[in-house]
Amino acid sequence: MAKKRISVANFNVVFLDGQKELPLLSCFDTLFMPALKSGYVRKSGNSTFLLLNVNIVRDRQGDYVLVGNIVKKTVLDVLSDLNELGELVEKDDHYPSAPYSTFVIYLKNHRMIFAENQKGSPSIKSFRATIKYIVDKYVRIHNVGLKEAGKAELPIPIINVVGIPTRENLEETLKKVARINELKLKFYPLNGDGDIDYNGLFTSLTGKLRSTVGSKSGEIVLRSPENINGVIKVVTESEGIVEPVFKVTYPDKTTTTIKNDMISERKQIEIESGNFSDEMNRLIEKGKEIDSITYVSEENSRIYENNQAKIIPFIRVH
Template sequence: MSFVKRLEFGNYTLKFGEKKVLLDMFDEIVMPSFLEMKYIRKLGDNSEYFFLDTELIILDDNAEEPVLGIAGRMVKNTKLKRDQIFKEGELVDDKDEMESAPSSTFLLILNNHRLILTREVAGAPTIQNFQSTSQYCLSQAYKDFINKEFDEADDAKKKNPDLERVTKKKLKEDTPSPLLRITPLPDKESLEDFIGRFEKINKLSIKLLPTNREEIDNDDFWAALDKGRENMGKTQQRKWNLPAIKLG
């Protein structure tokens, strides 16, 4: 069976402590973390992940609110090893290795923090690989940012001893280390199919996770949920006890 490309979606939630999110540190940390091969995440001696062909693009040049995104590729550069093969009815020792670099293309829409990823070939990086690699690159960019801020403050202090001394501890308190979570998002069709599987739902739990302060747009989810609820029949008793939720 030939490999079939498909779009995968995720919500890219990035926070720096409780007060700063993705766009607050975009120029200083976020965009540098995506620069082509600036940071390389290594796994053992045979595999490494990195970004390639990345660029900041304009998706909609509306003068009042342009839509921007980061587009590029994520590469898994690895060596496939073998120790034996099955030949003429028996196992035969045959050590060999082959280089492989499957890739996925991605688009991160900055206005709503949505990630779109397509695996270009079999074995290409997944959304989970994207999260791990992006978290690593963000952490490295964060270290560079803290060091740069400290060095600049130290140089300024030498030129003007009256300035307040800046420590790395204080810089990290002002801007805590990045914490990334990518939540996979099903498309409209899969939501309807999922809800349609059930004749009866006895209990529903909804958990709202911290966001990047973007407006939440889940109209398709609620429409599909309501449609599935109506199909259960009016005789079913439905009682939802939802706690008060405060959105960050």
């Protein structure tokens, strides 16, 4: 058995075409998958991030799932070590390394799990930055040629990979603070998640208000909230359709910022070792045991049913 450290997130992608916001699957075959398979890489410091094995598979229920690996190509520098006598000695060794993580995106509701394969594997933060960089670059490069040819340009991607907070993490984190100084809720275009919002608060912010003023994103700030249970309820029920950021003070008077990644759902799961395909299938099924992965809104279902023909050409052939 291999232990995998996984994160749970909302993989939210919308394409802005003039004033229209198109869901991910509407541009899946013409833009999104070609971008992921473009071979573009992102460089950060001495490391290079790239996507490999990006494919569509079907799970046991016949639903389409986008899978792949993000690889961090880097060089490990060893500048010191212990010799056979236990003495500290200087060294100057350099070893190439390519740790990877695996992403599983359930296209029926664009919830995802992100599994780190080993220590040093790319984080979900690196995945978010790499996906945004690659898709943005693909659109930017292709739009130059399309504009010169007098053709319609590709729509602009708006990509948000937002961890899904859990009640347990929120309670554990907030019980240590003396005071919440500020709760900021960042909102962005939604990809079919409107009816996750049980009280209608987030839908009005992310949709109606934002579109009325012509803004791609926004935020509301709640200062000095005192009802901790109310805060936990609001953030938990958001299910990743807003991104919470806390500014807090601890009993020793120190202050800090608690970001969404710090309260999002993470798990350790065991996956039976095997070849890449077998491990991927087991990871897909393990993900579907997580409550926050399974919910599918009515709008999610409608978008998925209307765009399946755009997914099918990318199914992996064994």
